């Protein structure tokens with residue numbers, strides 16, 4: 001068995017898993033975090049996307065043992081009990097998802113992008129979402145939602161800075 005201790009959504013968690021266990025399997029089966037989805041299991045669809053130390057990754061391609069000591073953010077870590085994350089809210093407002101299966105992965109890819117690049121171009125958004133497949137909605141509304149979220153997040157940052165600076 002492999003012992004793994006990591007931070008998930010800000011909380012330290014531990015598990016003992018067979019060495020071949022993927023991060024996705026551990027998240028879903030050991031920690032009951034089922035937001036990241038099992039689609040292809042070979043790195044093609046992006047449904048399993050999570051953020052590790054600030055970078056979006058396909059959790060089906062990583063072994064649980066590889067995340068020992070690292071920080072993982074999953075879709076469950078985005079919203080607070082009272083508020084959706086701005087990206088979740090704009091996806092809702094723009095009706096960017098239909099069945100929703102791809103949604104957690106797409107939103108985590110968008111989050112990694114906006115954390116790194118608060119004002120991305122359409123080409124940069126397309127590029128960031130290129131590894132996330134959607135069979136229902138198409139990508140136009142997703143791109144629109146990411147653009148809207150980038151505006152909201154930038155104005156939130158300006159408001160926060162204005163408050164801090166008195």
Ligand code: FES
Pocket residue numbers: 037038039040041042043044045046047048049058059060061
């Ligand atoms: S399930 Fe991981 S990329 Fe498809």
Ligand code: FES
Pocket residue numbers: 096097098099100101102103133134135136137
């Ligand atoms: S909304 Fe159904 S796969 Fe994307």
